[in-house]
Amino acid sequence: MNYPFSDKISTLKPSAIREIFKVLENPEVISFAGGNPDPETFPAKEMSKIAERLFETNAAGALQYGITEGFMPLRELTAKRLKEKYQVGTSDDSLIITSGGQQAIELFTKVMVNEGDVIFCENPSFIGALNAFRSYNVKLVGIDSDEGGMKMDALEHSLKTEKNVKFIYIIPTFQNPSGRTMNLERRKTMLALASKYNVMILEDNPYFELRYSGEYVPPIKSLDTEGLVLYAGSYSKILSPGIRMGFAIGPKQVIDKMVVAKQVSDVHTNQFFSMLVAEYLKNCDLDKHIEEIRNLYRSKRDLMLSELDQNFDKRVSYTRPDGGIFLWCQLPAGSDGVALCKLFSDKKVAAVPGSTFMVDDRAVCPAIRLNYSMPSKEQIIKGVKLMSEALNQYLK
Numbered sequence: 001m002n003y004p005f006s007d008k009i010s011t012l013k014p015s016a017i018r019e020i021f022k023v024l025e026n027p028e029v030i031s032f033a034g035g036n037p038d039p040e041t042f043p044a045k046e047m048s049k050i051a052e053r054l055f056e057t058n059a060a061g062a063l064q065y066g067i068t069e070g071f072m073p074l075r076e077l078t079a080k081r082l083k084e085k086y087q088v089g090t091s092d093d094s095l096i097i098t099s100g101g102q103q104a105i106e107l108f109t110k111v112m113v114n115e116g117d118v119i120f121c122e123n124p125s126f127i128g129a130l131n132a133f134r135s136y137n138v139k140l141v142g143i144d145s146d147e148g149g150m151k152m153d154a155l156e157h158s159l160k161t162e163k164n165v166k167f168i169y170i171i172p173t174f175q176n177p178s179g180r181t182m183n184l185e186r187r188k189t190m191l192a193l194a195s196k197y198n199v200m201i202l203e204d205n206p207y208f209e210l211r212y213s214g215e216y217v218p219p220i221k222s223l224d225t226e227g228l229v230l231y232a233g234s235y236s237k238i239l240s241p242g243i244r245m246g247f248a249i250g251p252k253q254v255i256d257k258m259v260v261a262k263q264v265s266d267v268h269t270n271q272f273f274s275m276l277v278a279e280y281l282k283n284c285d286l287d288k289h290i291e292e293i294r295n296l297y298r299s300k301r302d303l304m305l306s307e308l309d310q311n312f313d314k315r316v317s318y319t320r321p322d323g324g325i326f327l328w329c330q331l332p333a334g335s336d337g338v339a340l341c342k343l344f345s346d347k348k349v350a351a352v353p354g355s356t357f358m359v360d361d362r363a364v365c366p367a368i369r370l371n372y373s374m375p376s377k378e379q380i381i382k383g384v385k386l387m388s389e390a391l392n393q394y395l396k
Contacts (some may be wrong), residue, residue, distance in 0.1 A: 025135050120199075123144055126357070179328055229250065353367075
């Protein structure tokens, strides 16, 4: 049969990163490709005790339907922590628990855009968000970035020239894929531009708490006094990605529409894990746990940068992030990240070509993304040497 797929899905391609996961079933492959947290960081013992207690005392509640907005104690605890620790949220805001940060992005897009509308994003940007946007047949406009984040002069030029702009998508802190952090001045400028041109900002901040060096930069949402920012967060990188616990906080009118959209998607987020995370927040020291994650990832980041400094051709540059889990490697002009990643795979090393993260993912991109959170330190040392061999072969 010739299956008549919708126009919205026919043009979408599988995520290159999800496809790479199939290759990683081979235990001999060293992966710098995914964005997985190190399993050492999962608080499995604490979660096991909480789970046992939940099933003993409230199995019916844990296994029953919940409300679409999310388990109320988790919503309250999340909002309280965001407000007290990071000044995120106002009396005009509401919060929804989502099935991971990805659903927060998709729901916001669903309620904000019509076909043909314009979304601005960094170029490069997160593939999961780019595909969510593409699924609604929007026009994606990539705004170039540098070490200070998205360039505000380029953003304002596009705001002046593009019509039907619905929102700006930004990962301001330890960006995926570049690892860069937008400076405070540009965050303030972006807010001012959003106000001037009457567009919203979707602030995606899943890596925000994973800072290992440098000075703290506040979330854009904490600076927002006009209801311009929808803040998407997640417990994936600080507790566990498999539990699919994300959240969004923003103007109540927007969240209310996202609730309706979620009702026709998955009804509500996993009730059992919502209760488990709420109990963890109440009874365990999350900040201490995050500090342990920081210490581990700081040592991995430093090791990878040291190995790259010693082994990579000097014509290759790479970001030196203050946090997060990614590095962005820029190859000499005219290079093709796809071709290089194929050479890596011949040596049983996986990385992601830069074109995956570009608005125009068909164009040749002289860059690759590397992850350092998942591989062991031994794998980092061995893998960088293998990549260096392939890189030298390619550059010849």
